[in-house]
Amino acid sequence: MENQESQIISLPRLNEAAPAFDAVTTHGRKTLEDYKGKWLILFSHPADFTPVCTTEFMAFQERKPQFDALNCELLGLSIDSHHSHIAWELNIKQNWGMEIEFPIIADLDMKVATDYGMVHPGAADTSAVRATFIIDDKGVLRAMMYYPMSNGRSMDEFVRLVKAMQTSDEHKVATPAAWQPGDKVIVPPAATAEEAKARMASGEYDCVDFYFCTKTL
Structure with a gap:
């Protein structure tokens, strides 16, 4: 039982304030507050x-x-040291000719990784898994995704998801699977039977059924 309890990972929750942090990075000290007014991955x-x-x-x-x-x-993190991050950035520049322009947290004490549930004992006890957290401009955690150690992430999906969430926030709509800007969006379900009837008859939306209506922004 004790061993099972030690395997329990505390995860942050969507639509709540993202865990605060104050950490050393390759761009100086960074806190979550520094990103207020901006979205953050x-x-x-x-x-x-x-x-x-x-x-x-x-x-x-x-x-x-x-x-x-x-x-x-963008803000990266691993449990490597500050100097290791700098050396790795220089190595990428030397070998691939690419400058890494976003900061990387040196999380040697594993505090940020633990607060965000990035360390999974089943994968590695002293390494952060491939976790991705999208935090909105108010500091609220909006999405989180975990990947295995062996497989890299698709950054195109993160671009798409940020666009989708910003569209939902601005227009109070939902987006269907694989939505891209320019595609139709989903209108929130009608709150009453009368509203559902009126919506179906209005011609304002493309309605397959009373609960499934879309529109073009």
């Missing part, structure tokens, strides 16, 4: 100088202009 990786992580960091960097356009910052 906080992502962890198992270790510096590893091949899958290297491809992920370059993929994030390649899409940084897209995230910038969405008012979304």
Whole structure:
């Protein structure tokens, strides 16, 4: 029983305030408060100088202009040291000619990783798994995704998801599977039977049934 309890991971919860942090990074000290007014993608990786992580960091960097356009910052993390992060960045620049322009948290005491549920004993006791957290401009955790150690993430999906959530916030709508900007959005279900009848008869929306109506923004 004691061993089972030690395996329990505390995870943050969606639509609640993201866990606060105050951490050393390759761009100086950073806190969650520093990102208020901006969206943030906080992502962890198992270790510096590893091949899958290297491809992920370059993929994030390649899409940084897209995230910038969405008012979304990038912040990496691993349980390696500050100096290791710097050396890895220089190594990427030397070998691939790419400058990593976003900060990386040096989480040696594993505090941020623990608060965000990034350490999974079944995968590794002293490494953060491939976890990704999307935090909105009010500091609220909106999405989180976990990947195995062996497989890299798709940054295009993170770009798509931030666009989708920002669209939902602005227009009070939902988005269907694989939604992309320009696609139809889903109108929230009618609150009453009368509203449902009126909606179906209005011609304002494309309604398959009373609960499934879409529109073009």
